[in-house]
Amino acid sequence: MDEPQSTSRKQQGGTFAPSQRGRFFHWLDLRTGVDSLLHAALDEPIPGGASLAYVFGSGLLFLFVSQIITGVFLALYYIPSADHAHTTIAYITKEVTAGSFIRSIHAYGSSAIVIVLLLHITQTFLFGSYKGKRELLWFAGCVLFALMLGMSFTGYLLPWDQKAFFATTVGTNILSEIPWVGNALKSLLRGGTEMGTLTLSRFFVLHVFMIPAFIFAGVAAHVYLFRKAGAAGPIQGNAATLKQSTEPFYPRQVLFDIVFALLIICGLGLLAHFSPMELGPKANPADTQYVPRPEWYYIPVFQWLKYWEGALAIVGILVIPGFVALLFVALPFLDRRPERRPWKRPAAVTIYAIIFIGLGVLGGLSHRNDLRDPAVASQLAKQHEDVVSFMKAPFEPELAGSSLAAANVALANPLAAKGKDIFEQQGCNACHGDGGVGTAAAPKLIGVGAKYDGAKLEALLKQPNSKMTAGGMPATTDLKDEDMKALVAYVQSLK
């Protein structure tokens, strides 16, 4: 990144003679250029010196890496399908060693990212660090902000519990408010008109492959543009004193950054250990009582949307948020004065404060409404009880598809149940296995009902075809008609 500088340093070079840096390091450097890499990474000048105010960016990078690591590990046990997602998350939470801890770090990590991101944006805003040829840097940051919101939105669905399912149903419903293309967009995102297993697959792919790829690119661009523009430094001070107090990134700023990362991971670790992330009962799309609530940082938006109904919805859902987002992205173009001190920029700071205070107020209102409406309050309390009792219950493994289910289906139908007895009396199970699962001697019968209808099955039983005879299948001749019907019913029930 810092190519010209590192080259110039190499030319000055005496300080880095092999005798001083060790022969191995020299050997490695000749082959990898690690010295100039380290130099580029660590010796970036910070005008005005290291400061605790600058730790948020690297804190975000740290959290992103932590999310990648915990996410990859969670994928070791997780299955993105409506059938298994909830079971596998319950398995991680209740059975797997350290599973609840790692899942909690990942889930709380997304909240931590939102918090640190808001701090990072606020610091950048108050310090006016977006000024001075930093429009693209700010823009890359805005894109990363949006991608991060996309990550938390898509990740929220993956456990496939009640709250995930219904919050995402509401969240995706918002799309249909967009004129003309809204419904098409919603169906595209859901993989159909309703929420289902295809929605989960889509969210999984977005959460695990697509958005992370864009985030990688975004982070690379953001860091590159940051290094290109240089650190903005303190908000005031004349050029000479700033130059005087300039110090490299390493060691003091590195130390600050490491301390901040440690604080984050300690906080997350304590939270994960003492208040592990909960998992609710499996999503039940037929539940009409459920009152969905999104993750805390979406609550203000959720509350905001409540005020816009009918013809005005488009204003509240699209026009105003779109306008605010545009204002936000275009900030470095709108505010071009070099002035960086916040107290000299009252208009910008006031708008910023109004937006954030407004979001806070909306969040508070939503909370108050929930408490005041007795129906909602009692339903929310009940939902919480369900979560608590689900968490207390031991892990219930999922019945594998090839299991007794077939036998149970058979037993539900009395004719087939009778057929099962005949199947065993006739010794069919000797070769075809109990429940028709097949053995070394004869193929499985599960699924033959789909291949042949009842009449054909009966005919084959009475007179096996040549291939069956060759395999040792005897003709079934000594059965009463009704017993034959029962046997056929049983064989057809084997699915």
Place this chain on the structure above:
Amino acid sequence: MLEGNDGNSPGAPPATSRDVSLSSPDRRSFLGVLLAVGTASVAALLSVPLFRFVLHPLLRSTTPLSWAEVGSVDELAAAASPIKKLITVEQRDGWRKIVSEKAVYVIKQANGQLTVLSSICPHLGCSAAWHSENNEFLCPCHGGRFGADGKLLGGPPPRGMDRLETKVEDGTLKVHYQYFRQLVPDKEVIA
């Protein structure tokens, strides 16, 4: 910490200030080593839960023996000849369970003790069935024959019918269902 920039001539470009700070490589590398060791130890500490997470299936060693109920001892002991029983066997496979029904035969030994035989023929795995008219177990596939105690009487099977581990709890006979290798003369557990 590193305000040793003072020796720097005031007019020098900022890049030089870094070179000066590097001119005390001892201090710098000592701090570097300290930081590297500190970071590495914290990272090692943090990776402990990750290791435990990955190793979970191995540390949980073998799935605990699951015992399937066969029936009440009194009732089974009353029978004169081998009785067929269907037991429900539950196998755990990570987050799922596989439930299947297996046929076993309960036989009474000369000393009155109950023994449970797997009905799977040790030849190629068909189900041997009790035929009271011949007073022996017959395997329909290749004509393997076994006595009322499960001993091999004739046919291609390499050994007698396989006995399963049993225990009695509160008057109920329980069995630990297992599979055994086919076509070998000695009983050998496979799963």
